[in-house]
Amino acid sequence: MTLATRTQLISPFYVVEILGQVEKLEQQGVDVIRLFVGEPDFATPPAIIEAAKEALTHQSQGYVNSTGILELKQAIAERYQRWHGVSLDPNRVIITPGGSMALQLAFLATLNPGDEVLLPEPGYPCNKNLLHTVNAVGVPVYLEADQGMQLTLDALEKALTDKTKAVLIASPSNPLGSVMSKEQWQQVMQFCQQHSLQLIADEIYHGISFDGLAPSLLEVTQDGWVLQSFSKFYGMTGWRLGWLVAPENAVEACERIAQNLFLSSPVLAQQAALVGFQPEVEQLCFDRVAEIKRRRDFLMQTLPALGLNILANPDGAFYLYIDISAYSKDAKAFCADLLEKAGVAVTPGLDFGGPNPDSCIRLAYTVGIDRLQQAVDRIEHYLKTLTA
Amino acid sequence: MTLATRTQLISPFYVVEILGQVEKLEQQGVDVIRLFVGEPDFATPPAIIEAAKEALTHQSQGYVNSTGILELKQAIAERYQRWHGVSLDPNRVIITPGGSMALQLAFLATLNPGDEVLLPEPGYPCNKNLLHTVNAVGVPVYLEADQGMQLTLDALEKALTDKTKAVLIASPSNPLGSVMSKEQWQQVMQFCQQHSLQLIADEIYHGISFDGLAPSLLEVTQDGWVLQSFSKFYGMTGWRLGWLVAPENAVEACERIAQNLFLSSPVLAQQAALVGFQPEVEQLCFDRVAEIKRRRDFLMQTLPALGLNILANPDGAFYLYIDISAYSKDAKAFCADLLEKAGVAVTPGLDFGGPNPDSCIRLAYTVGIDRLQQAVDRIEHYLKTLTA
Numbered sequence: 001m002t003l004a005t006r007t008q009l010i011s012p013f014y015v016v017e018i019l020g021q022v023e024k025l026e027q028q029g030v031d032v033i034r035l036f037v038g039e040p041d042f043a044t045p046p047a048i049i050e051a052a053k054e055a056l057t058h059q060s061q062g063y064v065n066s067t068g069i070l071e072l073k074q075a076i077a078e079r080y081q082r083w084h085g086v087s088l089d090p091n092r093v094i095i096t097p098g099g100s101m102a103l104q105l106a107f108l109a110t111l112n113p114g115d116e117v118l119l120p121e122p123g124y125p126c127n128k129n130l131l132h133t134v135n136a137v138g139v140p141v142y143l144e145a146d147q148g149m150q151l152t153l154d155a156l157e158k159a160l161t162d163k164t165k166a167v168l169i170a171s172p173s174n175p176l177g178s179v180m181s182k183e184q185w186q187q188v189m190q191f192c193q194q195h196s197l198q199l200i201a202d203e204i205y206h207g208i209s210f211d212g213l214a215p216s217l218l219e220v221t222q223d224g225w226v227l228q229s230f231s232k233f234y235g236m237t238g239w240r241l242g243w244l245v246a247p248e249n250a251v252e253a254c255e256r257i258a259q260n261l262f263l264s265s266p267v268l269a270q271q272a273a274l275v276g277f278q279p280e281v282e283q284l285c286f287d288r289v290a291e292i293k294r295r296r297d298f299l300m301q302t303l304p305a306l307g308l309n310i311l312a313n314p315d316g317a318f319y320l321y322i323d324i325s326a327y328s329k330d331a332k333a334f335c336a337d338l339l340e341k342a343g344v345a346v347t348p349g350l351d352f353g354g355p356n357p358d359s360c361i362r363l364a365y366t367v368g369i370d371r372l373q374q375a376v377d378r379i380e381h382y383l384k385t386l387t388a
Numbered sequence: 389m390t391l392a393t394r395t396q397l398i399s400p401f402y403v404v405e406i407l408g409q410v411e412k413l414e415q416q417g418v419d420v421i422r423l424f425v426g427e428p429d430f431a432t433p434p435a436i437i438e439a440a441k442e443a444l445t446h447q448s449q450g451y452v453n454s455t456g457i458l459e460l461k462q463a464i465a466e467r468y469q470r471w472h473g474v475s476l477d478p479n480r481v482i483i484t485p486g487g488s489m490a491l492q493l494a495f496l497a498t499l500n501p502g503d504e505v506l507l508p509e510p511g512y513p514c515n516k517n518l519l520h521t522v523n524a525v526g527v528p529v530y531l532e533a534d535q536g537m538q539l540t541l542d543a544l545e546k547a548l549t550d551k552t553k554a555v556l557i558a559s560p561s562n563p564l565g566s567v568m569s570k571e572q573w574q575q576v577m578q579f580c581q582q583h584s585l586q587l588i589a590d591e592i593y594h595g596i597s598f599d600g601l602a603p604s605l606l607e608v609t610q611d612g613w614v615l616q617s618f619s620k621f622y623g624m625t626g627w628r629l630g631w632l633v634a635p636e637n638a639v640e641a642c643e644r645i646a647q648n649l650f651l652s653s654p655v656l657a658q659q660a661a662l663v664g665f666q667p668e669v670e671q672l673c674f675d676r677v678a679e680i681k682r683r684r685d686f687l688m689q690t691l692p693a694l695g696l697n698i699l700a701n702p703d704g705a706f707y708l709y710i711d712i713s714a715y716s717k718d719a720k721a722f723c724a725d726l727l728e729k730a731g732v733a734v735t736p737g738l739d740f741g742g743p744n745p746d747s748c749i750r751l752a753y754t755v756g757i758d759r760l761q762q763a764v765d766r767i768e769h770y771l772k773t774l775t776a
């Protein structure tokens with residue numbers, strides 16, 4: 001019996017191969033510096049852990065409303081006011097099982113089979129695969145190094161067809177770390193309105209930015225789709241909690257989809273996440289962001305000196321996207337070799353698409369500065385062997 | 389900007405309306421007996437709560453493998469051996485965020501746009517809506533009262549078209565409570581093989597059955613799809629944890645879909661659910677099933693005497709599907725009236741489809757026997773006012 005066609009379209013991730021190799025080496029006792037995983041090394045804040053324990057003792061763990069606990073929706077809406085000066089109706093906030101399901105929900109609400117979505121690349125590898133689950137198509141829009149990896153309206157325009165239905169932009173970006181300015185959001189939103197396209201903003205790295213808070217799409221429009229997650233800023237990847245802010249006229253449809261797709265988001269996570277909006281907990285997370293910024297600064301000072309060209313301005317998230325063409329045009333082989341010979345694990349560009357995946361790698365700075373120093377030393381030594 | 393066409397196809401639930409009315413009445417101080425919710429009234433077993441607290445203290449809450457923690461997959465495989473005498477490769481077990489996502493995963497792996505899935509009705513309301521999310525189509529196969537609401541091969545055969553790709557059967561069934569025998573699974577599987585159809589078994593109420601364990605599709609074939617959940621037997625609805633057993637040749641594709649669709653199932657739930665397989669915890673759950681059986685027996689003795697005809701043999705889950713045609717041919721109005729005049733909340737048949745939704749209601753016996761006695765008294769009194 002044959003499987004669905006989409007099963008042939010959904011590509012595997014190279015990072016999973018890397019993970020396999022890393023685990024094998026570690027089992028052999030090799031010390032590997034893990035710079036390939038897309039999750040912060042900071043654990044869930046103690047206050048959230050404690051709140052979860054309290055909730056386990058005192059609160060029911062039954063189904064709740066498919067769109068989430070009202071109090072949590074209110075806390076989120078209120079944060080948009082505090083962080084972005086935006087007044088948001090809590091009803092537009094739909095709590096989801098991770099940012100992943102927020103993305104899926106936005107796709108399900110907007111896309112018919114065959115519809116095309118413009119995806120700036122390099123970008124998040126799941127996007128085009130997730131689009132296959134709704135039988136839609138991701139159309140890459142290449143970000144070019146000679147334009148600082150900035151998205152241009154020109155590039156969007158060139159990718160338009162009569163099937164284009166939406167544009168999906170992540171800010172801060174994975175793997176670039178680049179951040180959309182308010183003006184850029186404005187321009188893209190205007191472009192989308194001109195061409196009757198939905199604009200979907202993946203803001204799941206929000207909070208983790210180094211030059212003040214990254215502007216939210218909500219600052220420029222009430223008609224866009226914004227997805228968010230507790231995964232990164234709150235170090236809650238395994239809890240599976242995120243949210244979608246939908247345009248007013250789509251909320252009711254999203255609610256119906258949610259009722260069927262996932263019934264309810266993880267309830268304990270919702271009960272616990274509530275304390276994440278308390279000033280002390282937010283402050284703890286911002287202190288962590290300050291530490292992440294120190295790591296970024298350290299790498300920006302050390303890596304270019306090794307002939308490694310950092311693409312874009314990494315002003316958020318915890319990734320550097322690095323041009324290694326001075327050393328290799330086969331990033332996959334480069335990564336495998338760097339891992340084996342130097343014990344440093346990074347991800348080949350192939351996972352992220354874009355114009356030059358074969359000469360790029362992603363480095364996730366999810367280890368402390370001491371360990372990063374060690375990584376830089378190992379990389380330096382390894383690169384010397386290549387040019388020797 | 390227009391939304392996706394499927395947003396018009398996904399129907400809302402009447403039970404949500406009922407919930408709204410119930411909450412309004414309760415706010416007015418009215419005592420409502422809640423017999424409309426699809427979740428057990430038993431809380432998560434204390435041992436699982438304790439395990440969760442332990443895990444919060446000692447274990448990481450980061451992403452885990454998209455298909456789940458190996459230990460949990462092994463415990464599940466081992467339970468199929470204990471419960472069903474079936475040897476199962478743990479690799480075929482894919483942990484999911486609730487049975488809902490297991491269903492979605494099976495659909496995504498098997499169905500192309502336009503493919504048809506045969507759905508015995510009355511059945512679980514989400515099925516046909518979920519099928520719209522993958523652009524497939526649910527084709528109802530009516531279960532008839534004069535055949536004891538049993539699925540016949542004849543009825544399946546009549547519904548076949550050249551687009552039919554799969555058959556989805558729930559056992560124990562929601563809303564009927566009926567259970568597929570091993571022979572019935574065998575017959576349907578044979579039918580599916582003859583017609584090159586996938587067979588998907590929704591076994592999420594497994595464990596909650598009153599005449600021994602309900603047979604699993606895995607007892608008759610290795611080529612079917614079986615979905616399960618911690619929601620009902622373990623009283624863990626809000627934790628969002630379930631699993632899919634996929635055919636060997638589909639496991640790798642399911643893994644790729646899971647990596648994109650949900651990344652990881654809730655991790656704390658996985659860590660905690662592990663203790664659910666300990667003999668004492670399983671025993672506690674079976675003791676609860678014994679209590680659920682006593683409730684069923686009580687209702688089977690009292691309701692028919694009121695002229696309420698219980699359809700099918702409710703041998704599992706915690707639902708009765710009741711023919712109210714002696715009193716009304718408008719179940720929606722009947723339910724609203726019963727709620728308002730007698731303070732008993734049940735669900736109109738309309739949510740579940742089938743041949744006679746307008747003369748049927750679903751009663752969920754998720755309250756204790758004392759409270760059920762009260763409900764029966766109230767219903768009796770209410771019915772008398774109708775015939776007076």
Ligand SMILES: Cc1ncc(COP(=O)(O)O)c(C=O)c1O
Nearest residue numbers: 038098099100124170174229231
């Ligand atoms: C750009 C981007 N969007 C969405 C996600 C989904 O994350 P989650 O489902 O944990 O919220 C990720 C995870 O790495 C990501 O990098």
Ligand SMILES: Cc1ncc(COP(=O)(O)O)c(C=O)c1O
Nearest residue numbers: 426486487488512558562617619
């Ligand atoms: C027949 C049936 N299948 C699947 C589900 C999904 O449940 P969950 O996602 O909580 O496992 C339900 C929930 O009520 C159900 O009744």
